[in-house]
Amino acid sequence: MIDTISILNEIKQAPYKEITISAPHSGRIEFAVDQIGTRVKGASGTWFERPGTLLARLVREGNPKPVYAPENGEVVKFHDVNDREFVQAGTPLMTIRHFLTKQEVMDIILKKALHLFNAPEKGRYYFVAEIDAKIKSQGLRSVSVKEGDEVLILSRMKRETTIPYHGPQGIIYTSYFNSNESVEMGAPLFGVCPEDQVKDIKAVIDKIQSGWEEQE
Amino acid sequence: MDKVRIVRHPQRVCLKDILENVYDNYTEIGGQGEYSIDPSMIIARAYITRNVGKKTYKQPVMVIGQEKGHGEEFRNGGSVKPWGNAKALEYMKVAETENIPIHSYIFTPGSYPVEDYPGAAQQIARNIYAMAGIKVPVVAVISEGGSGGAEAIGLADTRIMLSHGYYSVISPEGAAAIEGRSSASRKASGKLVENCARQLKITARDNLEMGYVDRIVQEPPLGARPDHFEFYRKLRQEVILATDEIILSIRGVKLFRAIALRKLNNPKIYVRWSLSTKSKERLVWRRYQKYRGLSRWAFEDSSTGFQRFKNFALETGWSIYSFLRYEFFGRHQRAITHLAEDVQGEVHALMDRVTHRFSSLFKKLPGVKKDREDVCQLTTLSTWEAGMSWNEHCRYVSPQANQDKTLTCPNSRKSNCLDLWAPDLFGDFAGVCSHCGHHFPMEYEWYLFNIFDSRSIREFNAPIEASNPLEFDGLTHKLDKAKKQTGHKSACMTFEAKIKGIQVVVAMLLARFRGGSVGAAEGEKFIRAAEQARRKHMPFLAYVHGTAGIRIQEGTNGLLQMPRCTLSVRRYLESGGLYLVVYDTNSYAGPLASFLGCSPYQFAIRSANIGFAGPGVIRETTGLDIPPNYHKSFQALSRGHIQGIWDRREIRNNLHHALMTMGGEFLYYR
Known part of the structure; x- marks a missing residue:
């Protein structure tokens, strides 16, 4: 039998989920957000047609590909990557703390x-x-x-x-x-x-x- | 701007008041208050009683117009939906059948920009096209004439304007939003709106001076209100006078009545308002000439006197040749050819039976070899089609292909497209994503080199130059910049060219020249191209590389190109031409709602956007949020706006195929 009360209490202890933003492919990273604590927004609009906050640009072969925030939240951590540094695919860039909705x-x-x-x-x-x-x-x-x-x-x-x-x-x-x-x-x-x-x-x-x- | 406020005042006179007070009696058709297919469009059968001598005449008219109401929400401020315009069109045709004049009253800030079937633009285009050839007199009275909505019922033989009204390509607020590049969150300043209203020259007096309205009806100082009965009397007089004038100008017996109309203020004469067949033809021709003559001063023609004389001589020569070749000899030749074909068919039917009987007997003779042609066809190699070999002169390298970088396809998230290297994409793939088929925009030069036969393009009317007829702030500078950038003098390039040997006349709207917007120069070039195609009996192709709409800074001069070009296109189509439209990149607004949208054969290049108003404008005017793919060509196809979607790599073959299959017997290019 599942104890739903304790699950809820567990969620209450940490009412958020942390999303790690990783490089989708290799390239030179250019951060657009560089402060811890910056509030970011996820995609919005009826059809989610408006992209979220621009977090960084990943430049590969002269093609600056935008990396957008997937959810509303706050930047809590930058991983060990310097601005304008070359990163491999899958390298963690930053962590966003998304507070859970009802x-x-x-x-x-x-x-x-x-x-x-x-x-x-x-x-x-x-x-x-x-x-x-x-x-x-x-x-x-x-x-x-x-x-x-x-x-x-x-x-x-x-x-x-x-x-x-x-x-x-x-x-x-x-x-x-x-x-x-x-x-x-x-x-x-x-x-x-x-x-x-x-x-x-x-x-x-x-x-x-x-x-x-x-x-x- | 004060005039705009007067026009929009809830107590301003509206169509219902006019129907009550100007006409002697009326029946509203297809509507009762909010219970109507579109309460912002009112249709009524009305009559005017005239006492001349001892006789009383009742003269019926069809009254069509937008109804703003006195603040009723359901009237939508006179902003008509596509089905409202469709209703107007239906009853214009009824008026034509019944041979009664149409009085249209324009009280609209603009059309409601939804793309629901058949689409705002498409319906307005249908209306304008029908009005271009409608065979009854049309008198338009303009109070608030905003853009395409006004033109949908505004192509009239006589246009009367109320002295406090405005007639413009766009509302001053809209113009200010475009000029100031403002958005929904950042409104344009009041000063800019005021400035735009002044510069657009939207008042009745301005429009009369420019020749776009024929006369003005004076209103009381603060505009006409429902209880200004003197105003109704004046308006009644003017609409009767205008209708009489149109009828008498095309009727045979008119001498004294025409003089009386000209000389007397309120002549007591009677003019029958129905027309004979001959008069109807004269009416349509007179309408064409009227609009053909408008806005000719609004562009520059830098061709020399010699060039003009040469053009005139060539045009006359072609007209004479065309008459002799197609009208005079052609008619007899056709009759003889048809007769010869019939005789040939009869002979063939007879001989076929005889030869068949003999050949079957002959084949039974010993020693006669059987026909082996079918075997030959299967075993020998096929040959290249003529003209299929690669021609070195056709090579065009897009400047986009000269960059060492990759691009991401917009559909990559959905279709998992890989990045594309620019030299591959724009050099070899014709700007088409090799994974999902998304078409990236290409320059118009690519089409010039890849659609038409090499060295077959002959441009004409190049010296016609876009200008700044209203002396709008900054437009001259912007035009100079565009001219320098593109090397063209206007956004429309007209030329003759060949597609696999078929000679066509092409009018091309260039997206790079002020967004492909259409002003007086572009309209004139388009009309001349249609005339050239008609004169030379060639198919006419409108290739829309991109158009943002009518050039708003030219005000009514730009707006007038909608009816002008549609009239010329209709004339071309009625004389038997084939008019094809191909849309690329983004095509919006006025041109689509008139001379492009009226073509029976419209095609789009894949990934093109087609619509009446952009997403921002729709959101601002209607409050509706539209899905991101609302204007995509596939949506336009499913709405029935266009007739097909072509792949850019196949466009030359498709065009050739279209020309071969859609060219009727009236086209003489074969």
Whole structure:
């Protein structure tokens, strides 16, 4: 049994993740950010079309390739690389500390606490009629599944196939798909947790929703 | 700028007020308040009652115009969406069928720049193209005439302007944003906006002086308001007068009425507003001539007197030759050829049966060898197609290929493209990424050397020079710089050339000359090229290396090129020409919404961007965020704006193929 409370406490001890920025290929590095503590921003825009803060330029064969910040955060460390020095591919350049958002914390906990059932192939998915009717009347967490149960229907190119469930017995805690959108192969469809843990998980999630303070 | 504020005042007179007070009765078509396909465009069938002598006449008109409303949100400030313009076009055609005049009222700051089907630019182009040949009189009344939105219903035989209105290529704020290179976060200063408004010469008086409107209707000192009934009376008089004038100028029996119209202030005469077939032709021809004569003073022509005489003599010679060759002899020749073809076909059908019968009998004779041609075709080598061998004169080395560096493909993150070495990319790969097929921009010279047959390019009208007709601050300097940089005198290069032996007339918009923007000089060159293609019976290719739109610093002089060029293109197409448009790099705004967008055959080079307004302008005017691939050629293809996408490396073959397959029997290049 997973102790979600202790996972949350562990995250609270260090409510961030550290991202190491490495050289994507060899070249001469020219830093655009050179101060520890500099705030950086990740890609933004509806389609993430606006790149993040420019961290450095990696010049190879006269081609200055930009290295952008992948997430919002703060530069906490510069590795042992001098400006305008030649670096090999994979050389760590700097470390960015990204403070976790509410959603990210919830995702980490749910990922650890739930058993994720992934899409076996690309297509549109929907629940079988009995489960769908139950979800509509009593909610998602009323559905209990066990190994071999027919839970989903995969619809692709006018072909409909029933998908059996594989995994531990439990109830469906959350679903990640919309029946009118195509799901890529391997993407999570729903998460299952043992019946006795539902209360704990819910309590932790509520705690995060109400109490987590997001840091910039 | 005060005039702009008056025009935008919520209490300013709007189209509904005009329909109520200028016309005697009306029925609004396809709309009731906000329940309309586009509430910012109003269509109405109305009539005007005239008492002449003891008789009363009811004269029907089709009223089309943008409706700003008095502050209603759903009217969108008179900014019409593509489907609103489509509705206007539909009812213009209805008016044509019913043979009644059109009165259009322009109350728009500009068109709504969304690319939803068929796209803002494409719809405006369709409207202008249709209006260029519409066979009923059109009277336009301009209150707020902003850019393409105004032109969509503004190509009229007579243009009347309200004294406090403005008619401009762009709003003063837009011009200031471009001039001051400001962005959404950094607005242009009030002083700059004021300065731009003054320099663009957008007022009624300015436009009358330049010849772009025919007359002005005086408004009360602070602009017309809904309760200014004297203004409506004046406006009614003017629209009736304008319609009468157009009709009488093309009608046979008119002597006394024409004099009365000219001499008297409010003559009590009656003119029937429907037209005969002959009058309709005269009307369209008169419209063409009217627009052809506009803005001729707005560019410089540095050719000498001798050159002009030579050009004139050549043009006349070609016109006479063209008439004799294609009209006079051609018509008879065609009739004879068609007859000969029919006779030949009949003879062939008869002889085929006879010879077949005989040959089968003959082959059965002993000692006669069977035909082995099919075997020969399979066993012998094929030969090179004529003209396929590499010609040394065609070599062109792009300056981009002379750099020892690598470049990253913009799609590298998605397609894992490897870096490309500039000499390879621009020298051997024609600027095309060898991994994903992304096309990097190439100079126009590359196309000159790689599309057309070597040494076949003959430029004409090169001395026509872009100038600064409004004496806009800094434009002369910028133009001089562009001229020096490119070696061309305008952004349009016109020439005759051959593609695999097929002679074509080409008008090329050069992206390097002020972004390929179109002003009076470029418009004139484009028109002359279309005329040359018509005169010489050649296909006409508009190769758009890039265009940023109409040159805003030329104000209305630039804007007028939209209807002018479309009229000439329509004339060319109607006389049987083949008009092809090829877009490269970035093509936006006015030219697309008129003379380029009206072509039935538009193609794009892969990785080109095509649209009405850029992403920044769309965000600022509509508040919508658009996806990064919104203007890509593949999107334009799926919207139905263009008809195909070509690979740059195949463009010569594709063009040749297009010329061979799309050239109808009216083209004489074969």
